[in-house]
Amino acid sequence: MVMWSDKDDARCELRKRESSLVDVLKKRFAAAIAVLALAALTAQAQLVSPNAQSRPIVKTEAVQYLFPEQVRVAAGKASPVALHFRVAQGLHINSHTPKDSFLIPTTFSIPDGGGVKLDAAAYPAGTIISLAFDPKTTLSVYTGEFTIQARIVAAVGNHLMRGKLHYQACDQNQCLPPKTIDVPIDVIGK
DSSP: OOOOOHHHHHHHHHHHHHHHHHHHHHHHHHHHHHHHHHHHHHHHHHHSOTTGGGSOOOOSOSEEEEEOSEEEEOTTSOEEEEEEEEEOTTOEEEOSSOSSTTSOOOEEEOOTTSSEEEEEEEOOOOEEEEETTEEEEEEEEEOSEEEEEEEEEEOSEEEEEEEEEEEOEEOSSOBOOOEEEEEEEEEEEO
16 A cells, blocks of 8 residues: 655645746747747838838949040140930939038049049039929939030040049939949040
8 A cells, every 4th residue: 555645745736836837937938939039020120111112222323424435635734525424214413513502412533643633524504303292492403414524634644544423313202322433434645
């Protein structure tokens, strides 16, 4: 005959409590995992703007340098060079003289030390537009194709000039970050 003691009752009660505690911990752990997963999904959703579908995705450059690829100029003399650019359809960039000081102007430059210097640059007049959300405010912009008339001075020889065009492209709703593109030209100074 097996005798049951108070110790056995206590052990049985302890095992029941342990089992119950393990069940509670498992449920709390599962709930914590669910909360963390939900928090991760919420954080990821906040990274995507609510109107992301209305934003344009520019797959090509907003502004392309078209030509010339090569020019011959008189060495040591300021010589004219017409630089041709194209703004992507549906976008505009601020002109060289935007209407407000906080707007980023379009500028052309040539870094020092390449055998070619920029003497001067003449920019076209901008086209005046207004945006649908603020028709009273006007902007001076370039759209489509535009030309900058540069005057460069080159030393004797063949120089691969890497000019820079700095601009900010926008559509009717928002602006992209400012950008600088290369304007490569093979300059032959004779």
